[in-house]
Amino acid sequence: MQTLEVISVNLWQTLISLLNLVVLFLIVKHFLYKPVKNVLAKRQAELEEHYTTAEKAQADAEADRLAWEEKLSGANAEADAILQNATELAHNRGDAIVSEAREKADGIVRVAQNEAELERRRATEGIKREIVEVSGAIAEKMLEREVNVEDHRSLIDSFIENIGESDE
Amino acid sequence: MKRKSLGFILADTLYIAMMTLPVLAGLILKILTKPASEGISVTGAQIYFTLPLPIQSLPVTESQINSLIVMITALGICLFLTHGLKTRNISRRQHLVEWAVEKVDAMTLDSMGEYFKGFPPFIMSILLLSALSSLLSLFGLYPPTSDINIVAGWAILVFALITYYKFKCGPLGYVKSFCDPPLLAPLNVISEVATPISMAFRHYGNVLSGSVIGVLIATGLQGLSKIVLGWLPGFFGEFPFLQIGLPAVLSIYFDVFSGCLQAYIFAMLTMMYVSGAFNADEYFARKNKKIKN
Numbered sequence: 462m463q464t465l466e467v468i469s470v471n472l473w474q475t476l477i478s479l480l481n482l483v484v485l486f487l488i489v490k491h492f493l494y495k496p497v498k499n500v501l502a503k504r505q506a507e508l509e510e511h512y513t514t515a516e517k518a519q520a521d522a523e524a525d526r527l528a529w530e531e532k533l534s535g536a537n538a539e540a541d542a543i544l545q546n547a548t549e550l551a552h553n554r555g556d557a558i559v560s561e562a563r564e565k566a567d568g569i570v571r572v573a574q575n576e577a578e579l580e581r582r583r584a585t586e587g588i589k590r591e592i593v594e595v596s597g598a599i600a601e602k603m604l605e606r607e608v609n610v611e612d613h614r615s616l617i618d619s620f621i622e623n624i625g626e627s628d629e
Numbered sequence: 630m631k632r633k634s635l636g637f638i639l640a641d642t643l644y645i646a647m648m649t650l651p652v653l654a655g656l657i658l659k660i661l662t663k664p665a666s667e668g669i670s671v672t673g674a675q676i677y678f679t680l681p682l683p684i685q686s687l688p689v690t691e692s693q694i695n696s697l698i699v700m701i702t703a704l705g706i707c708l709f710l711t712h713g714l715k716t717r718n719i720s721r722r723q724h725l726v727e728w729a730v731e732k733v734d735a736m737t738l739d740s741m742g743e744y745f746k747g748f749p750p751f752i753m754s755i756l757l758l759s760a761l762s763s764l765l766s767l768f769g770l771y772p773p774t775s776d777i778n779i780v781a782g783w784a785i786l787v788f789a790l791i792t793y794y795k796f797k798c799g800p801l802g803y804v805k806s807f808c809d810p811p812l813l814a815p816l817n818v819i820s821e822v823a824t825p826i827s828m829a830f831r832h833y834g835n836v837l838s839g840s841v842i843g844v845l846i847a848t849g850l851q852g853l854s855k856i857v858l859g860w861l862p863g864f865f866g867e868f869p870f871l872q873i874g875l876p877a878v879l880s881i882y883f884d885v886f887s888g889c890l891q892a893y894i895f896a897m898l899t900m901m902y903v904s905g906a907f908n909a910d911e912y913f914a915r916k917n918k919k920i921k922n
Contacts, residue, residue: 465673465690467837471778473687478773478782481696485703485758490750492707497730500714500723507716 593617640712647705651698655770658694671841674771692776699761699773706757729753740897741904748900755783755896763836763888767880774891775837777829784825784832787899791824794907802911828898835891839883847876 596617662675674690710726719727730749733756737749759774766772773779795803807817854869 464675465688465776467671467673468777469673470781471687472685473682474690474693474776474778475782475785477687477693478696478779479786480782481700482754482758482783482786485700486751486754488700488704488707489754489757492704493711493726493753494730494750496711496714497726500716501727501730504716 589621592621596621637713641709644705644709644712648702648709651701652765652768652770655695655698655765656768659691659770671844674773674776690776691771692773692779695765695770696762696773696779698770699758699765703754703757703761736896737900740900742909744907744909745900745904748903752896752900755899756892758783759832759892759895760889763891764884766836766840766884766888772836772840772884772888774832774888775840777833780833780895781825781829783895784829787828787902788825790899790903791821791906794903798908798911798915802908802915806906806908824902828895832891832895835887839887843876843879843883846879847872850875 593614597613662677674692676688676690677694678689680687680689710722712722713720714723730753733753734749737745737752741748762774762779763772766775792803795806798806807821808814809817850871851869854871858865858870
């Protein structure tokens with residue numbers, strides 16, 4: 462089989478080689494550079510996205526923290542206010558209960574006193590009547606005649622009044 | 630680790646086959662067609678058949694076939710490396726391809742500047758084509774870069790790019806670029822023409838000389854083996870034991886190191902010449918003037 466000389470210039474071979482380089486350039490551009498550049502760009506975009514989301518999340522967390530702190534201090538004040546209110550209310554209610562109870566007790570005592578007074582008066586009345594009757598009977602016997610109690614009521618009454626007065 | 634899907638594995642297998650099978654086919658073709666050589670013979674590529682074309686007939690040679698092998702392999706590498714790209718949890722091959730892309734980008738930005746944003750793929754393809762072509766000699770195949778026509782084609786493309794960027798400042802700007810010191814204009818023209826020639830010959834000469842030295846050393850070692858061990862009986866006397874070892878070490882230098890270095894140099898020179906041809910200040914001044922008018 463024949464071989465070429467060590468140096469043999471051939472126009473067509475040169476042209477084919479030139480076209481080969483152009484074709485390989487297109488291959489490399491399309492099959493190597495494009496996908497790699499795409500994936501690099503995609504990764505860059507993803508990174509940017511991650512960064513922005515992370516920054517946003519951090520900012521959100523910071524805002525949340527501040528809001529909660531504010532709310533927490535507000536809650537302390539609120540709790541204080543509630544406690545104060547409750548104490549005051551309890552105080553007032555206790556006072557009211559105590560005064561009511563006192564009033565009631567006073568009322569009961571007064572009623573009892575009244576009743577006792579009434580009882581005493583009734584008893585006095587009863588005793589008076591009995592004394593009138595007894596004294597009437599005694600006087601009837603002594604005088605041996607019927608004393609008309611109705612007639613002498615005023616007389617006896619004044620008598621008993623006098624006895625009561627001298628007794629008391 | 631997540632189990633890969635069957636489709637993914639199948640595609641991967643296809644891409645690996647694209648990377649390896651052409652080389653295997655080239656090897657088989659070479660074994661079938663290569664005549665047994667006697668002694669030292671430094672020749673060009675083997676001619677398989679000749680196509681009659683106008684101006685000059687085209688002999689389809691090993692360098693043509695091997696260029697095709699390199700192209701398919703490069704396509705396989707591109708597809709394999711960019712298969713299954715992800716934005717996180719990236720695989721080793723994605724690390725590799727991202728590293729390569731970023732390296733070439735940085736290199737191009739360093740030596741060419743902002744204006745040449747479209748150049749990294751071109752530089753990458755030069756590096757891939759040149760390095761893979763030279764590395765074919767590792768498999769015992771004829772490296773297409775040791776054929777002057779192949780490298781000349783690339784150099785002419787680079788020359789076309791240089792001229793294109795010189796014409797960016799208008800035809801007058803192109804003429805003016807040669808008259809930097811007006812007296813040296815003829816020399817400038819010569820150096821302009823010499824640029825692609827020197828690029829082509831530098832690359833071609835380096836790879837070819839590596840092959841030549843490899844052949845020389847191997848043949849020399851064969852002779853030495855015959856002298857030193859020839860007295861041994863039978864097979865031991867015939868077998869060139871001294872060829873084991875040293876050629877492999879030399880191959881590391883001439884095939885791997887030199888091949889990659891030449892690819893790097895070719896890419897570097899391309900970037901330097903193309904960016905040097907472009908007069909950015911004048912170009913933007915002209916553009917601004919046009920906008921104003």
